[in-house]
Amino acid sequence: MREQGQICCGCRNRLGPPYPGRERYCDRCASQRQTHHRIYLYFFVRTGWHCQFLEADLKTSLPRRLTFQSPDKILEMAKAGGAAKQLHDIAAIEHAIAVGRGGIWLNLNNEQYGKLKR
Numbered sequence: 001m002r003e004q005g006q007i008c009c010g011c012r013n014r015l016g017p018p019y020p021g022r023e024r025y026c027d028r029c030a031s032q033r034q035t036h037h038r039i040y041l042y043f044f045v046r047t048g049w050h051c052q053f054l055e056a057d058l059k060t061s062l063p064r065r066l067t068f069q070s071p072d073k074i075l076e077m078a079k080a081g082g083a084a085k086q087l088h089d090i091a092a093i094e095h096a097i098a099v100g101r102g103g104i105w106l107n108l109n110n111e112q113y114g115k116l117k118r
C-alpha cells in the first residue's frame with residue numbers, strides 16, 4: 001500500500017484517492033519535512049512597529065505578532081529571513097519604513113518558522 005501511495009510513508013496514515021502509484025507523505029508529514037517556509041511579513045507603525053505574518057497564500061495569518069520600538073528590528077528580521085541581501089532590497093525596506101508600512105517576503109527555516117507558530 002505504501003508503494004502505491006495509499007498510506008503515508010511517514011506516519012502510515014491512510015491517504016485518499018487518487019493513488020499516484022508511488023510513495024508519498026500526508027500533508028502533515030510533508031509540512032514537517034519542509035525545511036523552508038515562505039512567509040509574508042506585513043508591518044506598520046502605530047505607537048510602535050507592529051509586525052504580522054502571513055503564510056504564502058496571503059490569507060492564513062500566523063499566531064505570533066510582534067511589536068518593536070525601533071524599525072531596526074524589521075531590517076534585522078529581513079536580513080535573518082534572507083530578504084535584505086542586495087542593496088536595492090535594503091533600500092526598498094528602508095523606503096517602506098520611511099512611509100510607515102510595508103511588506104517583505106521572508107524565507108524562514110523550520111526553527112524561525114516554529115517560533116511564529118507559537
Ligand SMILES: [Zn+2]
Binds near residue numbers: 008010011025026029
Ligand atoms: Zn504522515
